[in-house]
Amino acid sequence: MEDQLLSLSEMNISACSLTMDGSFFNIVSRGDSFRPSFSKLGELTAIFPRIPHLALTATATAKCIEQLCEILQLRDVKLVTSNPDRPNIYYKIRTRLPNVKKYDKYDDLIKPLCTELKSLKSAFPVTICMDSLESLAYCYQFTEEFLDEDAYDPVEQVPENRIFAMFYKDYTTYNRSDIRMHFRPPTSLEKYMQESGRAGRGGQPSRATLYFNKSDIAANRQGITDEMRRYCKSDDLCLRLLFVKHFGFSETLFEGEKKNFCSSCRNDE
Structure with missing residues (x-):
């Protein structure tokens, strides 16, 4: 994955936004035990520092959100949450x-x-x-x-x-x-x-x-x-x-x- 990230920076690719779905489960919860490269996704923030980054998850506590922001190197985070209760x-x-x-x-x-x-x-x-x-x-x-x-x-x-x-x-x-x-x-x-x-x-x-x-x-x-x-x-x-x-x-x-x-x-x- 490191080579792929380097290629992105060298190719001067233009991006309007970055979205990561299932971010808690794949990056924080499973992390290095599942796919070690997931923990390096924060490098994308360094490569594309001026565009919006959207991380989506259905299962994260406040502490996990802090960990996620640190791993992804996110700054000035706007947090949007909804109650996870499933009435049905x-x-x-x-x-x-x-x-x-x-x-x-x-x-x-x-x-x-x-x-x-x-x-x-x-x-x-x-x-x-x-x-x-x-x-x-x-x-x-x-x-x-x-x-x-x-x-x-x-x-x-x-x-x-x-x-x-x-x-x-x-x-x-x-x-x-x-x-x-x-x-x-x-x-x-x-x-x-x-x-x-x-x-x-x-x-x-x-x-x-x-x-x-x-x-x-x-x-x-x-x-x-x-x-x-x-x-x-x-x-x-x-x-x-x-x-x-x-x-x-x-x-x-x-x-x-x-x-x-x-x-x-x-x-x-």
Whole structure:
């Protein structure tokens, strides 16, 4: 990347503005562990010092914004923020079996989904499960064997008729409810916001369910933050409010009944 940046300066290229999308997640959160060259994007500011620079992110705290401005070498920053609350997403937390139950812990989560999927077929909510490649490979095999000949709707066995392991390119073209299931919590609220926030992009009512066990939120788990651990253990605090407060806001945008705020608020009633 250094050679490319040098080429830009030597070629005397004219630019009217520079835009970086997903800046927090790619530059601050993942940084050198993902693509070391991302941390050098601030050199663009030195090459193009007199044009506007726009950095976009959906998941950054005040501290992270300071880090981002430093990495990108931004000066005279005008900050535009909006409340990250997603009123159409219902947040839910549940415990799962301990890791010693190597396959039972997956069966316990995936079997109820498969049972409902077999019954509803194409009417089943669009559901995306997130975890390690090993667990997802196991869940794929379990689902394929469980559904057997019911894996297609209509019954003709062609790829476009599969009712699982499908990929939706356009999130605005369907009206069904949308579900994100984490079989294990990510290491930070920023990552969870990024991943769960992909639900309900068309505005349809959706659900984000997070499963965890004691090992998942152990203090010695590499990279896990105190905020993520607190979120998982919050059975008496509003999950939605914890989210927005983490990102510097004091109120949620959701205006419905308390029982629809999150699983913690529903349990309070």
